[in-house]
Structures are given as C-alpha cells and as structure tokens.
Amino acid sequence: MTTTTTTTPAPTTVASALRRLYLVRSGFALIWAVVLFLTASSIGPVSATLLVIYPLFDVGAAVVDARSSRASRSALGLYANIAISVIAAVGLVFAVTSGIPGVLRVWGVWAVTAGLVQLIVALRRRDLGGQWAMIASGGISTLAGISFLRQAAAPHSSLSNLAGYALLGGIFFLVSALRLGHNANRNTGGSN
Numbered sequence: 001m002t003t004t005t006t007t008t009p010a011p012t013t014v015a016s017a018l019r020r021l022y023l024v025r026s027g028f029a030l031i032w033a034v035v036l037f038l039t040a041s042s043i044g045p046v047s048a049t050l051l052v053i054y055p056l057f058d059v060g061a062a063v064v065d066a067r068s069s070r071a072s073r074s075a076l077g078l079y080a081n082i083a084i085s086v087i088a089a090v091g092l093v094f095a096v097t098s099g100i101p102g103v104l105r106v107w108g109v110w111a112v113t114a115g116l117v118q119l120i121v122a123l124r125r126r127d128l129g130g131q132w133a134m135i136a137s138g139g140i141s142t143l144a145g146i147s148f149l150r151q152a153a154a155p156h157s158s159l160s161n162l163a164g165y166a167l168l169g170g171i172f173f174l175v176s177a178l179r180l181g182h183n184a185n186r187n188t189g190g191s192n
Contacts, residue, residue, distance in 0.1 A: 015128045015180050017068035022177035025061050029170030032057075037163035043103065047159060048096040051103060054166065055088040055110060077121040084113050100159060101152040107162060108148030115141025133179065137172035141165075 032054060039047040059082050066078040088110035095102035119138030122131045144165050151157050 014069045018065070018125075018128065019177045019180040021061060021064055021068070022173040022180065025057075026170045026173035026177060028057055029166045029173060033163040033167040033170065036166065037160055040159035040163055043096050043100060043159070051096055051107075051159075051162075052089055052092045055085040055092065058085040058114070059089070074121045074124045077117050077124070081114060081117045081121070084110065084117065088114070100157045103159065104148045104152035104157055104162075108145045108152065111141050111145030111148060111165065113145075115139065115143075115145060128180065131176065133172045133175040137169060140168065140172075 032050060036047060036050050039050070043051075062078045062081045062085065066075050066082070069075060069078070088106060091106040091110075092103065095106040115138045117138075118141060119135060122134035122138055125131045125134070144161075148161065148165075151161060
C-alpha cells in the first residue's frame with residue numbers, strides 16, 4: 001500500500017517567497033511609473049508597450065505567487081487575478097489604438113476587479129503578517145479604477161494618473177515586503 005501525502009507550504013516559506021516577490025513587484029512598479037509619467041502626454045510606441053506590459057507582469061507575478069502558495073486558500077484568487085490580467089492586457093492592446101479614454105476605461109475596469117481580488121487574497125493571508133498594506137492597496141485600487149472610468153469621460157484625459165497609481169502600488173508592495181521581513185526576523189529571533 002502506497003501512502004500519498006500532500007504537504008502544504010510552511011507559512012514562513014510562503015512569507016519569504018512573498019517578500020521576494022513583493023520587492024520585485026515594487027521595483028518594477030516604481031520604474032514603470034517613472035517611464036510612463038515621462039511619456040504620458042500621448043500614446044506612442046513606448047507608452048503603448050508599457051500599458052500592455054504592466055498587466056502581463058501582473059500575470060507573471062501571480063503565477064509565481066500561486067506556485068509558492070498553491071496549497072493555501074489564496075490560490076483561487078490568484079488564478080482569478082491571472083485571468084483578469086490576461087483579459088486586461090488583451091483589452092489594452094486594442095484600447096491603445098483608440099486613444100487615452102479607451103485605455104482609461106480598460107484600466108479602470110481592470111483596477112476595480114483586480115483590486116477586489118487583491119483585497120480578498122490579502123484578507124485570507126492576514127495570518128502571514130504584512131498584509132495590511134495589500135488590503136489597503138486592494139481597496140485603493142478599486143476606488144482608483146472607478147476614478148479612471150470617470151476620467152475617461154473628461155476632456156483632456158491623461159495617462160499620468162496611471163503612473164501615480166503604479167507608484168502608489170509599488171510603495172504598498174515595498175511596505176508589505178518590509179513588514180514580512182520584519183515579522184520573519186521577529187519570529188526567528190533575528191535582528192535587522
């Protein structure tokens with residue numbers, strides 16, 4: 001008789017993987033925000049590429065996250081985030097050809113839905129620590145998405161608010177990464 005056991009990743013292993021992932025996501029978001037801000041006045045080749053890359057990077061990050069926490073309760077939310085971000089990337093491919101209002105509409109819907117998923121995933125991960133920033137980020141993303149949808153109808157809409165959105169998201173990822181590191185040091189008796 002063969003016995004099969006399923007092991008769940010230890011919370012410290014998941015927290016360590018999340019910390020590294022959050023640091024990478026923070027760095028990416030900060031660099032992306034700066035470059036988009038510099039090109040935000042119109043949709044050109046650089047800004048169009050940046051707009052499509054952002055949700056694709058989110059897909060990659062969610063895949064890495066799902067692999068490190070596949071046995072946890074958050075995996076389903078991560079798979080939903082992957083699907084939402086793929087749809088957003090495809091939508092942005094078409095939206096960049098229609099102008100800034102179209103981009104803001106697609107980005108707004110994505111920010112609302114991805115923000116709600118992020119909020120749910122972070123609430124389920126509260127026991128890991130460092131998730132208050134992700135909870136706040138999910139809520140703010142949802143509100144920002146509504147704001148982007150409203151901006152799409154305004155005259156003289158701009159992409160610069162998307163840069164601000166990414167910058168704030170990068171800061172939230174950095175705060176979460178630092179909190180996860182602090183909690184790990186405290187739990188293992190280490191020092192900073």
